[in-house]
Amino acid sequence: MPAKPLPKAELHLHIEGTLEPELAFALAERNGVALPYATTAELRSAYSFTDLQSFLDLYYALMAVLRTEDDFAELADAYLTRAAAQGVRHAEIFFDPQAHTARGVPIGTVIEGLARALDDSERRYGIGTRLIMCFLRDESADSALETFEAARPYLHRICAVGLDSAEVGNPPSKFREVFRRAAEAGLHRVAHAGEEGPAEYITEALDVLGVERIDHGLRCLEDPALVERLARERVPLTVCPLSNVRLRCVDRLADHPLRAMLEAGLLVTVNSDDPSYFGGYVDDNFTAIRDALRLDDETLRLLAANSFHAAFLDDRTRRDYL
Ligand code: ADE
Ligand code: ZN
Numbered sequence: 001m002p003a004k005p006l007p008k009a010e011l012h013l014h015i016e017g018t019l020e021p022e023l024a025f026a027l028a029e030r031n032g033v034a035l036p037y038a039t040t041a042e043l044r045s046a047y048s049f050t051d052l053q054s055f056l057d058l059y060y061a062l063m064a065v066l067r068t069e070d071d072f073a074e075l076a077d078a079y080l081t082r083a084a085a086q087g088v089r090h091a092e093i094f095f096d097p098q099a100h101t102a103r104g105v106p107i108g109t110v111i112e113g114l115a116r117a118l119d120d121s122e123r124r125y126g127i128g129t130r131l132i133m134c135f136l137r138d139e140s141a142d143s144a145l146e147t148f149e150a151a152r153p154y155l156h157r158i159c160a161v162g163l164d165s166a167e168v169g170n171p172p173s174k175f176r177e178v179f180r181r182a183a184e185a186g187l188h189r190v191a192h193a194g195e196e197g198p199a200e201y202i203t204e205a206l207d208v209l210g211v212e213r214i215d216h217g218l219r220c221l222e223d224p225a226l227v228e229r230l231a232r233e234r235v236p237l238t239v240c241p242l243s244n245v246r247l248r249c250v251d252r253l254a255d256h257p258l259r260a261m262l263e264a265g266l267l268v269t270v271n272s273d274d275p276s277y278f279g280g281y282v283d284d285n286f287t288a289i290r291d292a293l294r295l296d297d298e299t300l301r302l303l304a305a306n307s308f309h310a311a312f313l314d315d316r317t318r319r320d321y322l
Helices: 021-031 040-044 052-065 069-085 097-101 107-119 121-125 141-157 172-184 199-207 218-222 224-232 241-246 258-263 282-293 297-309 315-321
Strands: 008-014 088-095 128-136 160-164 188-193 213-216 236-239 267-270
Touching (some): 008 213, 008 236, 008 267, 008 282, 008 297, 021 040, 021 052, 021 069, 069 121, 088 107, 088 160, 097 107, 097 128, 107 128, 107 141, 121 128, 128 141, 141 172, 172 199, 188 199, 199 224, 218 224, 236 258, 241 282, 258 282, 258 297, 267 282, 282 297, 297 315
Parallel strands (some): 008 088, 088 128, 160 188, 188 213, 236 267
């Protein structure tokens, strides 16, 4: 019998990246959206990426099937069902409002739909949940500000803001003002940095945006002083091993620097990023690195415990999970 998955928190998960081909086809039919693929197998065969942008092109295109509150609720329910089976007890879930509002879907439809599934997630799935609203860094700073203002009526449903999409050429400093407003509104802050972009983007995200976690952060290893700072300040890094291989940030899983990151004293967590596209949910990531990097049980337990230490939880709830 396979071992029971370790209880863990998932902190780097794009809800749109959990859209499985079967659900995409069902929603396409329900909403009268034409997909340029005849079958789910044909769609899956398009999941061969050369870099982050080649993935993002498909990721945004497939979102065309998400139109109603029900669609977003169904998407989140499908993720929570899978996450529960993978040992997830707490999930901090990214969403990309601009990818939907640009298609004419109101931000309230997105947030209310997701919230419907998340509000009841503890009772139905045994998973506590939070929402993290991400800004698309390849859109303008003004677009991020407009999105933040449009989200004001819903901020009670949002735990944090984040920054994602095409990294290179879109440094964190471009989003100084919207992160300032988010901090003023009492929200936590995170950002993708050092996935494809340079180590300086990690430093900027910390110093200019005031982020509390770095999403990915792989390229910190190119700057020993930064590694030392991240370790000293206990800044969590939400690492996504299968994603890193699929998007060619790392050649092979056996070359993944996760072990080196742990040995450098970094607060590393393991996450799935866009599991429908990258070949596995969070426990699949744990299993894959266990095998590829020959991690022992103690290291796996450390990674699971780190996920709760890095989560936006109050101390009492955190203690209950640990
Ligand atoms: N959006 C969804 N997945 C992403 C990733 N891995 N990097 C940047 N933006 C993303
Ligand atoms: Zn991501």
